[in-house]
Amino acid sequence: MAVSSSPADLSAALVLQPVAALDWLVILPVAWCLAIGAILLMIRHKSLAQPLVAVLGLAALVALDAALLWHVVQSGPVTMVMGRWLPPFGIAFTVDLTGALFALTSAVVALVGAVAAIDDINVSGRRYGFYPFLLLLMAGVSGAFLTGDVFNLYVWFEVLLISSFGLLVLGSEREQIDGAVKYGFLNLVATTLFLIATGYLYGIFGTLNMADIARKAPGLQMTAPLVTLTALYILAFAMKAAAFPVNFWLPASYHTPRIVVSALFAGLLTKVGIYALIRIGVMLFPAELEQMSLVLAIVAALTMLTGSLGALAQSDTRRLLGYLVISGIGAMLAGIAIGGPDAIGGVIFYAVHSMLVMTALYLAAGVAARLSGGFSLSASGGLYRHHLLFTALSLMLFFSVSGLPPFSGFWPKVMLVKAAIDGGSSWLAAILLLSGFLTMIATGRVFLLAYWRPVEAQPAGVPQPLAITALLPILALTVSSVLIGLFPETLLNLARQAASTLNEPSAYLQSVFPAGGAP
Amino acid sequence: MEPVFAVLTGIFLSVAVYLLLSKYIIRMLLGVAILGNAVNLLIFTSGRIMREVPPVIGAGLDVPAGATANPLPQALILTAIVISFSFFAFLLVLSWRAYSVLETDNTDAMLVAEPDNVQPPPLGY
Numbered sequence: 001m002a003v004s005s006s007p008a009d010l011s012a013a014l015v016l017q018p019v020a021a022l023d024w025l026v027i028l029p030v031a032w033c034l035a036i037g038a039i040l041l042m043i044r045h046k047s048l049a050q051p052l053v054a055v056l057g058l059a060a061l062v063a064l065d066a067a068l069l070w071h072v073v074q075s076g077p078v079t080m081v082m083g084r085w086l087p088p089f090g091i092a093f094t095v096d097l098t099g100a101l102f103a104l105t106s107a108v109v110a111l112v113g114a115v116a117a118i119d120d121i122n123v124s125g126r127r128y129g130f131y132p133f134l135l136l137l138m139a140g141v142s143g144a145f146l147t148g149d150v151f152n153l154y155v156w157f158e159v160l161l162i163s164s165f166g167l168l169v170l171g172s173e174r175e176q177i178d179g180a181v182k183y184g185f186l187n188l189v190a191t192t193l194f195l196i197a198t199g200y201l202y203g204i205f206g207t208l209n210m211a212d213i214a215r216k217a218p219g220l221q222m223t224a225p226l227v228t229l230t231a232l233y234i235l236a237f238a239m240k241a242a243a244f245p246v247n248f249w250l251p252a253s254y255h256t257p258r259i260v261v262s263a264l265f266a267g268l269l270t271k272v273g274i275y276a277l278i279r280i281g282v283m284l285f286p287a288e289l290e291q292m293s294l295v296l297a298i299v300a301a302l303t304m305l306t307g308s309l310g311a312l313a314q315s316d317t318r319r320l321l322g323y324l325v326i327s328g329i330g331a332m333l334a335g336i337a338i339g340g341p342d343a344i345g346g347v348i349f350y351a352v353h354s355m356l357v358m359t360a361l362y363l364a365a366g367v368a369a370r371l372s373g374g375f376s377l378s379a380s381g382g383l384y385r386h387h388l389l390f391t392a393l394s395l396m397l398f399f400s401v402s403g404l405p406p407f408s409g410f411w412p413k414v415m416l417v418k419a420a421i422d423g424g425s426s427w428l429a430a431i432l433l434l435s436g437f438l439t440m441i442a443t444g445r446v447f448l449l450a451y452w453r454p455v456e457a458q459p460a461g462v463p464q465p466l467a468i469t470a471l472l473p474i475l476a477l478t479v480s481s482v483l484i485g486l487f488p489e490t491l492l493n494l495a496r497q498a499a500s501t502l503n504e505p506s507a508y509l510q511s512v513f514p515a516g517g518a519p
Numbered sequence: 520m521e522p523v524f525a526v527l528t529g530i531f532l533s534v535a536v537y538l539l540l541s542k543y544i545i546r547m548l549l550g551v552a553i554l555g556n557a558v559n560l561l562i563f564t565s566g567r568i569m570r571e572v573p574p575v576i577g578a579g580l581d582v583p584a585g586a587t588a589n590p591l592p593q594a595l596i597l598t599a600i601v602i603s604f605s606f607f608a609f610l611l612v613l614s615w616r617a618y619s620v621l622e623t624d625n626t627d628a629m630l631v632a633e634p635d636n637v638q639p640p641p642l643g644y
Contacts, residue, residue, distance in 0.1 A: 151595060158602045165609060177617045178632040184610055185547060189539065195558050195599060202595070203565025256632050315640045377640040453644050 015084040025068040026080040026093045029103060029142040032061055037135035047126040051118045054131040058111040061138065065104040072100045073494070077501065077511040079148065087148075087512050088209035094148030096508055097498035098348060102275050103145040105352045108480075109267035109359050110138050113260055116363050116473040120260040125170050133170075134264070137163035144272050148512065150198050151208045153276060157191050157240070164269060167261045168253065179256030186249035190239035194276075197232035204229065211512035214284050214505050221287060230288035233280050234296065241273030241329050244303040250326060251310065255318035255375075259366030262318060266325050267359035271351050274332050281336060282344055283502045289339065296337035301431045303330030308438035315377045317365040317446060321358070324401060324442070327435055328354045334432060335416045338423045344499035346415030349491060353408040353484065357400050360477035364394045367470050368450055377446065382455035390466060391451050393478045398443035400481045403436040408484035411492065524564040531557035544614045544624040551610060555603035559596045566592030 010016060036057035043049050072078060072095055081090040095103075114134060121130045140160025147153050168180045198208070204224045205213050220226060235246070242250040250270070254262050281289040289296075307327025314320035328350070335347035365375065371387060372380035384391045400407035413436060420429035484491055501507055535557055538550030566589045574587040618624050621631060 151598075155598065155602070158606075162605065162609070165613075169613070172616070172620075174620055175632040177613070177620050178629050180613055181544065181617050181626070181629065182632075184613055185539075185551070188551060188606055188610065189554075192554055192558055192603075196561060199558065199562040199565045199595075202562065202592070203567075252633055315637055376637075378638055449640055449644075 013086055013089070015081060015086060019080060022071050023078055023080050025064065025071055026078050026095050026146060029061060029064050029068065029107070029146065030139050032057070032064060033135050033139035033142060037132050037139060040132040040135055041129070044129060044132065045127060047123045050126050050131045051114065054114045054134065055111065055118075057135065058107065058114050058138070061142075062104070062107045062111050065100070065107045065142075068095060069097075069100040069104050072097055077508045079511045088207045088212040091152050092148040092209055092211070092512055093146050094211065094508060094512055095146050096501050096511075097494060098275070098278065098502060099145045101348060101352060101494060101498060102271065103142050105355045106141050106145065106268050106271070107138070109355050110134060110141075110264065112359060112363075112473040112477055113264040113267070115469065116263065116366075117258075117260045119467060119469045120258055120366065121170075125258065128170055129166060130170055130261075133163045133166040137167065137264070137268070139163075141268050141272060145275060148210050149208050150201060150210060150213070150280070153279075154191065154195055154198055157194065157272070157276075160269070160272065161187055161191060164265065167264070168257050170258060170261065173256075175256045179253035183249050183253035186239070186246075190236055190246075193232065193236035193239065197229060197236055200229055200232065209512065210279070210284060211505070211509045215509055217285060218287070226285060227288045227291055230281065230285045230292060233285075234277065234289075234292060237273045237277040237280070238299065238333070239273075241270045241277065241333070242326050243299055243329055243333055244306045244326070247303065247306065247326050247329075251319060251322045254322040254325070255316060259318070259362055259369070262321075263359045263362035263366070266321065266362050267355045270325060270329055271355055274329065274336075274347070274351055277333075277336060278344065278347065278502065282339070283505050283508070286339075286503070289336075293337050293339060296333060297425060297428055300330050300333035300337050301428060303327070303333055304431055304435035305330075305438075308435045308442060311442035312438060312445070314442075317368065317375045317377065317380075317450065318362070320442060320446065321361050321365060324361070324439060325354075325358055327439060328358065328401075330435065331413070331416060331432060334428050335419065338416070338419050338425065338428065340419065340423065341496060341499040341503050342415060343419035343423070344502060345492075345496040346412050346419055348495040348498050349415060349488075350412035352491065352495075353400070353412055353481070356477050356484075357397060357409065357481055360474050360481070361397050361401060363474050363477070364390075364397055367466065367474065368394065370470075371466075372450060372455075377449045380450040381453035383451045385454070387466060390471065390474075393471075393474050394451065395447060396478050396482065397474075398440075398447055400478075400485070402440040402443060404440070406482070406485045408481040408488075410485055411488045415492075520568045521564055524560060524568065528557055528560045528564060531560060542626050544617065544626065547626075548607070548610060548614060551603075552607055555599070555607065558603075559599055562595050562599065563592050566595075 077094055077096040079092055079094045081087055081092045083090050137160050140156045143156035144153055169176055202208055205216055239246040254265055304327050307323050307330055310323035311320045332347045332350050335343040369375045372383055400409045403409040403413035417429045417432050531553055535550045535554035538546045541547055569588055570586050572587045574590045576583050621629055
């Protein structure tokens with residue numbers, strides 16, 4: 001039988017003009033990470049070549065993300081659709097300032113982690129695949145920051161989760177297995193909650209494209225249970241971000257892996273949860289988020305207090321830092337609860353600061369433990385006498401995480417406190433300041449016991465100087481924290497612009513649906 | 520048809536939550552397996568259950584002739600099945616390893632990473 005089909009009108013379903021050369025930057029970070037990860041997997045047994053390839057690959061990733069950020073600053077949000085299918089049918093990758101900023105910062109953190117791992121991860125760790133896992137983790141993280149599709153966001157969450165499992169159990173010590181069991185089960189429940197919410201989202205909207213949802217949501221407020229949906233998303237992402245009362249997986253597991261892995265987790269994983277909460281909550285369901293703002297503010301306050309009080313109670317520096325991660329998450333949640341471009345700008349700034357500084361703090365804790373014989377505060381001491389530069393860097397990081405000027409932690413705190421007072425919730429501002437004060441006491445205690453306290457039994461012989469590969473990552477991150485603290489204008493403006501794009505996503509919608517109309 | 524599936528999903532979810540609340544890892548694993556299936560059913564139902572006609576466009580036509588099955592939930596479920604299966608496999612191996620290394624599958628007794636008898640550091644010096 002002769003089949004005669006009418007000539008299909010391709011322009012109704014396909015993007016016909018070729019993708020502009022610069023727009024390829026949208027997908028390149030993910031594709032690059034996957035490619036380098038695959039290459040690293042192939043050279044798994046060449047333990048000398050691995051760090052080289054990984055560091056060069058991640059340096060290129062930083063360059064790619066920087067170029068992407070520049071492109072987005074120049075021309076607004078950029079969209080690329082998979083298979084050239086017109087949105088909302090194809091999977092769209094849409095990058096706005098928020099996504100590009102987060103992606104660049106995460107790439108910097110990963111690069112620093114890869115350099116620090118040259119010292120910290122031994123040959124067997126490399127053979128078991130530290131570097132491939134790191135690159136695949138970065139593929140997941142970059143994908144989550146760059147995608148414009150909710151289900152695709154879920155898939156990237158799973159990619160980064162399975163890579164983080166691999167990193168977490170590297171070494172297979174008893175503590176690691178114990179921590180990994182708790183981390184694994186609770187994170188799986190969190191991502192499944194995310195998937196449940198996404199199922200309902202699809203049931204309500206019939207679409208998974210973020211821009212499509214953003215423009216359909218206002219019309220469905222009266223007929224669809226959007227507040228319930230938003231509450232489900234908040235629970236799922238709060239669990240990923242380790243907010244109180246669903247934070248218990250973090251202190252149970254973050255201190256168990258190699259210190260570089262802890263540093264990478266502290267810099268990357270919880271911030272993906274915050275990013276997703278910003279993306280789904282602030283951009284897609286702003287009206288519903290506002291109805292939840294009191295609950296969110298209480299959760300934020302409790303998270304900050306749990307974090308900083310938990311940090312005060314610890315006698316192991318790694319576990320103490322885990323609680324500081326939670327405290328920082330509380331500050332970011334407070335900003336999301338307050339809402340408005342100023343507060344969200346503060347959240348984005350805080351996230352960038354927190355990624356850099358928490359990574360540096362974990363790395364510093366690792367170096368301190370190596371110099372003084374352990375992570376326990378009871379046993380360590382005497383760092384100040386022999387390692388002046390390292391002590392100075394650590395002190396700067398302690399000040400930065402507590403939010404003191406002139407370091408990077410100061411400005412986002414100012415923005416958040418000001419937004420809280422302007423928004424009429426002075427109690428939240430008070431708790432923000434109180435948590436900073438408690439953080440200062442907790443880190444001051446570490447400085448007192450591990451750095452200032454003289455040790456009775458000095459190890460014999462001349463104290464060996466620090467290896468440059470151990471000090472360089474901490475130095476780089478501390479310098480960036482100081483520079484952000486001294487010259488905050490660029491980042492401040494970028495964060496404010498990013499927040500205003502989220503609050504008024506017309507540019508984002510325009511980028512996905514250039515014609516305005518759609519099916 | 521949807522209400523029946525909604526009730527079924529609810530039963531699956533409550534069984535999964537009940538099992539996940541257990542102290543014993545083996546029961547939690549069963550809970551994870553059922554939770555994955557509950558979510559798959561949920562996605563399938565939220566895509567609306569329609570005629571079981573395959574979504575194929577006949578020759579000479581531009582749109583399907585009548586109501587067909589919704590293909591997108593099937594794609595979503597396929598993705599979710601692959602992911603949840605791989606996670607389940609990982610957790611199964613991890614649990615076995617935990618059982619043989621820690622010699623317990625009771626989560627209350629897993630206190631290796633968070634010991635509760637830590638000597639506090641001195642209050643001053």
